Amino acid sequence: MSTTLVVGMADYKIGRTPDKLMTAGLGSCIGICVFDLYAQIGSMGHIMLPSSRENMKGNPAKYADTCLEIMLEELFRLAGNRLRLQAKIAGGAQMFSFNGKAPLLKIGERNAEAVQQELKKAGIPLLSYDVGGTHGRTINFDLKTGNLHIRTINHGEKVI
């Protein structure tokens, strides 16, 4: 039977076919899916901040760099092959603006850049992404097909 594993904020989960992985209500955060279609195993992380280097405190799954590191380590241990790993990402929006002005830090944008950079550094191909904008996303990842289903409130649904 297929189970849907729910990933919270600053959290990651590992699943195998026929499981699905999902995280609900991504705003400035990013959902990272890294998977091995051949071994039918994958992981979803829900990161909140770009880098652990600026603020080394607390849960490593909170940051793009350290979360990806743990996900890759576990996937490598379970699937045994780093070369087959691929990635898809979604999120990185900016939900609020004050009097039409964007907040100073643009965390969503910085998160998206950081995740793409970390994937590149780790040599994991990024197959597709849906980042930015001003809307929230709920994502559902099918480990069997590698499809990432993205739902929004007012911007439709898509599969990437």
Next chain:
Amino acid sequence: MEISAIRFEALKEIGNIGSGHAATSLSNMLQTRIDMSVPKVWLVPLEKMGEALGEMDANRVALYLKVEGEASGKALFVLPIPSAEGIAKNLLWMEEPPDIFHDEMAQSALREVGNILVSSFVIALTQFSGIQLQPSVPALAVDMIGAMIDSVLLEDGRVDDNVLIIDTKLSGLDDIEGKFLFIPDEGSLDKIFGVFGI
């Protein structure tokens, strides 16, 4: 971060005083009775945020103001869509509820509601404690609650593993309901506890 029982009680009292004034303002604005729940104080680990706030992808209207000053934090008034549209209809003397996604007049009216609620909350707190606080201009979003909360939490580019939330429910006739949330910044807690001498 650990918080003792007496400190939890102090934070509940902050919620009581501030949200009580906010509820009175809402009641005056809408000319209807508004009931207020006993405030809840949550210390929520990030990954359990869904359990504290309900479904993270539920569609909500959020009015968000930063509170700046000696005990800074973030204040949010979160409403279901029909409730937000009902309040705008009431304030603007409309025949039919507006479409909150597109009606700029309605959005503007709700921002003003956010402004008045948070100002009442802040004034009550200042009168009670002597702590100087100023609310920012209000921002409005209509989207998934989880998405709006994460943006608010991350705005300063840092977030603690556990988030302290003072959560009060306001409700009234005509399906008016909303949650008033105050999220004190980590550094503000000592200032607040200092007022109580704890």
